[in-house]
Amino acid sequence: MPQSLLNDVPSSWYLLLSALLFTLGVVGFLIKRNLITVFMSIELMLNAVNLSFVTFAHEWHAVKGQIFVFFVMVVAAAEAAVGLAIIIAIFRARNTLNVDQIDLMKL
Amino acid sequence: MHLVLFLIFAGFCLAGAVNLLLQTHPINSALSLIVVMSSLAVLYLLLGAEFLAIAQIIVYAGAVMVLFTFVVMLLNVGVEEKTHGSKIARVIGFPAVIVVLDVIGTVIVEAQRHMGAISLSQPITTTQDLSRVLFRDMLLPFELTSVLILIAILGAVALARKEGHS
Numbered sequence: 001m002p003q004s005l006l007n008d009v010p011s012s013w014y015l016l017l018s019a020l021l022f023t024l025g026v027v028g029f030l031i032k033r034n035l036i037t038v039f040m041s042i043e044l045m046l047n048a049v050n051l052s053f054v055t056f057a058h059e060w061h062a063v064k065g066q067i068f069v070f071f072v073m074v075v076a077a078a079e080a081a082v083g084l085a086i087i088i089a090i091f092r093a094r095n096t097l098n099v100d101q102i103d104l105m106k107l
Numbered sequence: 108m109h110l111v112l113f114l115i116f117a118g119f120c121l122a123g124a125v126n127l128l129l130q131t132h133p134i135n136s137a138l139s140l141i142v143v144m145s146s147l148a149v150l151y152l153l154l155g156a157e158f159l160a161i162a163q164i165i166v167y168a169g170a171v172m173v174l175f176t177f178v179v180m181l182l183n184v185g186v187e188e189k190t191h192g193s194k195i196a197r198v199i200g201f202p203a204v205i206v207v208l209d210v211i212g213t214v215i216v217e218a219q220r221h222m223g224a225i226s227l228s229q230p231i232t233t234t235q236d237l238s239r240v241l242f243r244d245m246l247l248p249f250e251l252t253s254v255l256i257l258i259a260i261l262g263a264v265a266l267a268r269k270e271g272h273s
Contacts, residue, residue, distance in 0.1 A: 008224035009113045012215045014154070017117050019211040021143070024124040026204050030196040034187045036133045036179055040140050043171065044124060047147055050163075058154045059222055063232055063240045066156050070241070073166050074252045078259035080171045084178045085266035091182050092269075100190050 014055040021048035035087055035097040039080075046076045109227045112153055119146035131187045133179045137172060144168040155231035 025048060028041030050069045057065025091097055123142035130136045144167040151160040193200075241249055 006108060006110050007226045007228070009109050009153075009226070010219055010224050011222040012219035013113065013117075014150070014225070015215045015218075016212060017120065017150075019208060019215065020121060021124055022211075023204055023208045024121075024128060026207075027201075028124075028128045030200045030204070031128065031192060032136075032187070033190055033192070034133050034184065036175065036182075036184060037127075037136050037187065040127065040133075040136055040175065043167075043175075044127065044140065044143065047144060047167065050159075051147060051150065054151055054154050054156050054159060055225075057156070057232070058225060058229075063236050064245075066159055066232060066237055067241055067245055069156075069159055070162065070237075071248065071252060073162060074256065077166055077171055078256055080174055081259050081263040082266065084174055085263040087178060088182065088267045097182065097184055098188055098190070 011055055011059050015052055018048045018052040018055065021045075021051065033098055033100060035090065035099055035102065038099060039083055039087065043076065043080065046072060109153060109225070112149070116146040116149045116153075119143075120150070131189075133184050133187070134176065137175045137179060140175070141168050141172045144172065153227070154225065155229060157231055158234040158237050 022045050025041045025045035028044065029038055032038050032041060050072055053065050053069045053072070057063065057069075087097070090102060094102060096102070120143050123139040123146065126139040127136045127143070130139065144163060148160045148163040148168065151163055
């Protein structure tokens, strides 16, 4: 029935979208050379995981899945604040944001 | 209707994420990340998570991304320099990414047989349900997050403060 086809989306489509977004985040983490953009890729990964949490919460009618997303958001906000402060401190000390030049701790 | 909305906003999501990777200037990447987060909020609404959709807009697309754009403008970051990139990333990273995506994709497609479909007529999780669980069963973690945020504020101020201003 075309009506039902237009109204239903399989849960796996949301999960596949989440997997794709997560993969794009990992790729961005690997190819981007700017510290801020690398940080944005991490946020993208967190968002992708949140989407799969919400999908599973809807699938199994579990409110706790959404509570978990709420906590992930809180931690991500705290992480963004501290991470950007660290980025500002690094820029003051090294005058660059290129990850190839911030390799003091590299083996 | 649901399918159409899903396809439109999933398309926005993926286009924004790909654009984040393709742009060389950080401010363009930040703006495409805002697009991704806003479309994710719509997808949350389609999944019946009304509170999370609004929180996504306010916290992520609002607060976090304003912080990002603020830092990009504060530091006056220029266009990203193209370098050869990390060798480990090329040799191990990209094959690992492809393998992980394949594995996750296969598992999801297999698991679909046990999962149902999502439609707009299904009941949504109201903010009332959510707050009942949050403030009754999850009260201690909720209070702990306030301590976490306080520590994060103090840490951010301590880190970003100029050195030598005793």
